[in-house]
Amino acid sequence: MPQSRFSRLPAPSRRGILAAGGALGLTAVLAACGDEKKGDGGGDAGGGAGKSGPWSFKDDRGTTVKRDATPKNIVAFTGVAAALFDYGIEVKGVFGPTKTKDGKPDVQAGDMDVDKLTVIGNEWGQFNIEKYAGLAPDVLISTMFDDKGTLWYVPEESKDKILKLAPSVGVSVYDRQLTHPLQRILALAESLGADVKSDKVVKAKKRFEEASERLRKVAKAHKDIRVLVGSASQDLFYVSGSNLSVDLEYFKALGVNIVEPPEKAKKASGGWFENLSWENVDKYDADLIMMDNRTSAIQPADLTKPTWKKLPAVKAGQVIPRIAEPIFSYDKCAPILEDLADAIEKAKKLK
Incomplete structure (x- = not known):
């Protein structure tokens, strides 16, 4: 996951x-x-x-x-x-x-x-x-x-x-x-x-399809914007690769430039993510950071680590939530794509 x-x-x-x-x-x-x-x-x-x-x-x-x-x-x-x-x-x-x-x-x-x-x-x-x-x-x-x-x-x-x-x-x-x-x-x-043929469902599915196409176009137009996907715990910062996770695989397929930890670094987690100490949280350059929004993870507003606060994306206010376990209805997933497209479109290139 x-x-x-x-x-x-x-x-x-x-x-x-x-x-x-x-x-x-x-x-x-x-x-x-x-x-x-x-x-x-x-x-x-x-x-x-x-x-x-x-x-x-x-x-x-x-x-x-x-x-x-x-x-x-x-x-x-x-x-x-x-x-x-x-x-x-x-x-x-x-x-x-x-x-x-x-x-x-x-x-x-x-x-x-x-x-x-x-x-x-x-x-x-x-x-x-x-x-x-x-x-x-x-x-x-x-x-x-x-x-x-x-x-x-x-x-x-x-x-x-x-x-x-x-x-x-x-x-x-x-x-x-x-x-x-x-x-x-x-x-x-x-x-x-x-x-499943009700107006509500049909409209939600259409919205999802339109959001997918918009994200594809935005990702292509802003392919230099590097997106890092993270999750925070007290002792470690986790950087997720795009493989295995359904949302990240889809973002990648649509052209989103996701920061990819090497496979060797993800081995300890079964291929999902790389564990970083807070001292090494700046290992990867990123223009936009998506952070795990689940209650099991520490949220950005509660992060007090000095190394976190020094990250260019954090200083620039380019941190958005990642819905790490989506609710798999078209109604709930369309806004995920829309919000990501908005964030990439608005993000400034930091380095």
Whole structure:
């Protein structure tokens, strides 16, 4: 995933899902849920209008997920749930960054009313299996940041218990361009009952296409503007390359001049990004810096490192947010391209 994958993962310690003495209680819940799953999944909250008859969807693992009826009790990674919401599909539960410490919606929650959602886990390693089972889930949906089928924010240590409760759908956001997950989420939403030919969806898709073409033209006209993509933690600054990340691969394909760390330097992160100490944060020349906007990363306004403040782009005020985990709806991705085009067009050449 984007460069803060490693800045995010080690920070919160992975929490055990089952508290002491909770195993017996969970076993009972699993058994009850197993009986209920013999039907259509039950429940009438969430989901779209749906279609009559059996439902199936072939995901990016090559797995065809089947149900006797269109899923209504949907549980999804927060960003996926937010994308489905833009298409009129509401979920029952979410896992992943949903609420900030002050109770406000996380950036990945999009337009959803987070107070109406059942949050299975708000941080890395959190996934309340009993709460999940209690929702009688018809399907679990998440993104994937590798080619092994690893479902994002589903804890590895408890995935076997979790995935026994309902079939899962994985949408790949690994080593491909932004247009792929956009198309896949749209297809998934349609299968769940969304009207993908509505004026809202058609206009959003057209806006995205127009934004893509504008970014292509701006990037060509300002190809000397070097864009560095970064993420900040207390001890390290991460410089991401354009490969592997769906947004950066798309920007690169449109002609954006992205600063590329050498492959050898990215080896420690699996090819995603280079780790730099704050003393070496000026290693690369950049005219524009895009900074990870997720709550797991330190935001530019909170950065007090002297070496950061000395960077030419920082001194020139040429720092913009990077939506490191986009909400994969055309409505949410079009502004990303528009904002980047604006920033490149306005940026001054610094060296």
